[in-house]
Amino acid sequence: MSAAEPVGPWHLALVGNPNCGKTALFNALTGSRQKVANYPGVTVERKSGQFQTPSGRSVHLLDLPGTYSLRARSPDEQVTRDAVLGKLAGESAPDMLLCVADATNLRIALRLVLELKKVGRPMMLALNMIDIARKRGFEFDLDRLSEELGIPVVTSTAVRRGGVEDLVGRMDALIAAPPAKAAAGTWAVPTASELRATQREADRILAAAVKAPGRPDTLTGRLDTVLLHPVFGIVILLAVLFVMFQAVFTWAQPAMEGIKAGFEALGALVQAYLPEGLLQSFVQDGVIAGVGSVLVFLPQIVILFFFILVLEDLGYLARAAFLMDRVMGGAGLHGRAFIPLLSSFACAIPGIMATRVIDNRRDRLTTILVAPLMTCSARIPVYVLIISAFVPDEEVLGLFSLQGLVMFGLYAIGIASALLVSFVAKRLFWRDHPTEPFMLELPDYKLPRPKSVLIGLYTKAMMFLKRAGTTIFSMMVLIWFLASFPRPPEGATEPAIDYSLAAWIGKALEPITAPIGFDWHINVALVPGMAAREVAVAALGTVYAIEGGAEAADKIGATLAQSWSLATALALLAWYIFAPQCASTLAVIRRETGGWRWMAVSFGYMIALAYAAAFVTYNVTRLLAAG
Numbered sequence: 048m049s050a051a052e053p054v055g056p057w058h059l060a061l062v063g064n065p066n067c068g069k070t071a072l073f074n075a076l077t078g079s080r081q082k083v084a085n086y087p088g089v090t091v092e093r094k095s096g097q098f099q100t101p102s103g104r105s106v107h108l109l110d111l112p113g114t115y116s117l118r119a120r121s122p123d124e125q126v127t128r129d130a131v132l133g134k135l136a137g138e139s140a141p142d143m144l145l146c147v148a149d150a151t152n153l154r155i156a157l158r159l160v161l162e163l164k165k166v167g168r169p170m171m172l173a174l175n176m177i178d179i180a181r182k183r184g185f186e187f188d189l190d191r192l193s194e195e196l197g198i199p200v201v202t203s204t205a206v207r208r209g210g211v212e213d214l215v216g217r218m219d220a221l222i223a224a225p226p227a228k229a230a231a232g233t234w235a236v237p238t239a240s241e242l243r244a245t246q247r248e249a250d251r252i253l254a255a256a257v258k259a260p261g262r263p264d265t266l267t268g269r270l271d272t273v274l275l276h277p278v279f280g281i282v283i284l285l286a287v288l289f290v291m292f293q294a295v296f297t298w299a300q301p302a303m304e305g306i307k308a309g310f311e312a313l314g315a316l317v318q319a320y321l322p323e324g325l326l327q328s329f330v331q332d333g334v335i336a337g338v339g340s341v342l343v344f345l346p347q348i349v350i351l352f353f354f355i356l357v358l359e360d361l362g363y364l365a366r367a368a369f370l371m372d373r374v375m376g377g378a379g380l381h382g383r384a385f386i387p388l389l390s391s392f393a394c395a396i397p398g399i400m401a402t403r404v405i406d407n408r409r410d411r412l413t414t415i416l417v418a419p420l421m422t423c424s425a426r427i428p429v430y431v432l433i434i435s436a437f438v439p440d441e442e443v444l445g446l447f448s449l450q451g452l453v454m455f456g457l458y459a460i461g462i463a464s465a466l467l468v469s470f471v472a473k474r475l476f477w478r479d480h481p482t483e484p485f486m487l488e489l490p491d492y493k494l495p496r497p498k499s500v501l502i503g504l505y506t507k508a509m510m511f512l513k514r515a516g517t518t519i520f521s522m523m524v525l526i527w528f529l530a531s532f533p534r535p536p537e538g539a540t541e542p543a544i545d546y547s548l549a550a551w552i553g554k555a556l557e558p559i560t561a562p563i564g565f566d567w568h569i570n571v572a573l574v575p576g577m578a579a580r581e582v583a584v585a586a587l588g589t590v591y592a593i594e595g596g597a598e599a600a601d602k603i604g605a606t607l608a609q610s611w612s613l614a615t616a617l618a619l620l621a622w623y624i625f626a627p628q629c630a631s632t633l634a635v636i637r638r639e640t641g642g643w644r645w646m647a648v649s650f651g652y653m654i655a656l657a658y659a660a661a662f663v664t665y666n667v668t669r670l671l672a673a674g
């Protein structure tokens with residue numbers, strides 16, 4: 048390049064092994080908040096951002112999924128390969144590759160660097176996580192390393208303030224005096240023997256430039272003897288999950304009471320100041336009762352995510368994947384399916400996207416099919432509402448809350464049915480396809496960083512609030528409208544809602560839902576609940592508020608306990624475990640599988656299971672209650 052080169056942004060791409068801190072570096076450089084987590088395969092899509100170097104040059108930075116080689120196998124690795132080769136649609140070829148390596152784990156990283164050199168682009172290497180490496184006693188001869196590799200080498204700590212100063216400083220120098228562009232790239236898909244040769248070269252360089260600590264870090268090893276133990280490990284995992292669900296129910300109580308009281312006060316205020324009539328009903332029954340009945344679940348969602356984020360940062364979730372591999376393999380699921388399925392506990396959408404780390408298409412499809420069976424956070428409001436109304440608030444063995452146990456049970460049924468469905472799908476569609484062995488690298492344990500946990504919690508909470516403010520709010524307006532019009536005739540004796548469109552729709556559906564114990568109120572809630580699960584709770588809030596007045600809205604749980612039988616309540620819980628009530632999930636399935644077919648399969652099997660489960664639950668409960 049010459050000095051006359053036009054000064055557009057400098058394109059830089061982050062490349063490295065999974066879990067080496069690329070996204071953390073991306074965030075540190077661009078001030079963005081992409082997801083980082085202590086297990087491999089978190090980033091499955093490219094993300095780009097801009098920043099300015101100290102000398103004012105603007106840089107376009109591309110974060111890429113982690114990979115071990117450009118010999119890409121899975122869809123996420125293909126993104127990285129194409130970006131590096133400059134073939135990614137919509138991205139210009141990178142001016143320079145910023146290779147990132149976990150300084151404590153350089154063997155495979157250096158092999159990748161050597162392979163990348165063949166592409167023929169300018170490169171530099173950042174030894175990231177240098178804080179951990181130094182603490183463990185690694186010693187690096189940076190000059191030697193740089194000389195052997197033939198590229199500049201710097202160190203970085205992506206998660207500390209000031210941890211990337213060296214890196215940006217050097218970047219500036221490189222932009223001012225770009226290294227000569229190598230001759231045309233000679234990269235071709237490496238054969239296994241070429242990879243072995245490259246590995247030998249990497250090992251030689253490693254031996255020459257890095258001194259590993261005499262005493263290896265044994266803390267991770269010692270912890271793992273217990274935590275990965277085939278028996279104790281599983282017991283500990285179950286105990287951890289159990290504590291998590293207990294906490295969701297007990298810790299959240301005070302905050303939920305507070306939010307509830309706030310909405311009650313707001314409702315009273317509206318009643319006092321707005322004239323009686325349609326406007327008052329709209330604000331009180333539609334907006335406050337509807338949105339309020341969903342928002343009270345914010346504390347529980349925050350607590351659940353607190354646990355997930357801390358366990359993730361600790362590196363424990365990757366262990367959980369390892370422990371579950373036996374069980375999952377038996378059900379025909381690929382070991383790499385664990386992380387996507389785990390993400391689905393938050394929401395099936397990121398979960399389904401995370402299946403891109405699975406290279407085999409059939410394994411990936413199986414995982415996509417069962418991901419929506421994991422209990423996502425949108426089900427929490429529904430579960431909690433019904434459980435609090437119908438399951439007595441008692442202690443079992445003086446230790447566990449009965450309500451927490453039932454919740455735990457619902458999660459367990461979700462998991463068990465996911466395993467069962469994948470088992471059946473495997474027999475049905477892909478009989479003669481063996482499941483590949485699990486290869487997940489276990490990251491070292493790290494202390495969770497409060498800042499990243501807080502940012503994670505904030506993002507999750509905002510996502511939930513945004514849904515409450517948009518999807519749920521607009522559905523509420525619709526429900527209120529349907530439940531309020533047409534107005535009852537003069538001198539009507541029944542509650543106004545009985546004359547409304549909502550009642551008409553709900554009653555029209557009754558022949559279908561009567562066998563599973565749902566009356567028309569529930570039908571009214573389920574129809575908009577197809578858009579998003581928690582809408583049903585808000586809809587019930589509104590329907591009963593319009594029917595029963597302000598008192599009913601304040602005590603929606605008590606109202607349900609009076610108007611539903613236990614059989615109906617349990618049937619609705621059973622329905623919710625399976626029903627495909629989420630338009631966005633279906634849309635993502637269509638996008639990720641590239642067609643309508645698998646979306647239709649998902650929808651069909653889930654709705655059939657939901658109906659069957661509700662039918663059995665309803666009738667068995669009635670028989671037992673009668674007998």
Ligand SMILES: Nc1nc2c(ncn2[C@@H]2O[C@H](COP(=O)(O)OP(=O)(O)OP(=O)(O)O)[C@@H](O)[C@H]2O)c(=O)[nH]1
Pocket residue numbers: 063064065066067068069070071072082083084085086087088089090091111112113114175176177178179203204205206207360493499
């Ligand atoms: N102590 C320390 N931790 C780091 C550093 N950089 C990243 N981490 C942590 O390492 C873990 C992995 O970081 P990510 O940025 O998600 O890694 P990635 O390379 O983007 O991983 P994939 O997207 O899965 O390929 C996270 O828990 C980070 O907080 C570092 O320099 N020092």
Ligand SMILES: [Mg+2]
Pocket residue numbers: 069070071082083089090111112113
């Ligand atoms: Mg990443």
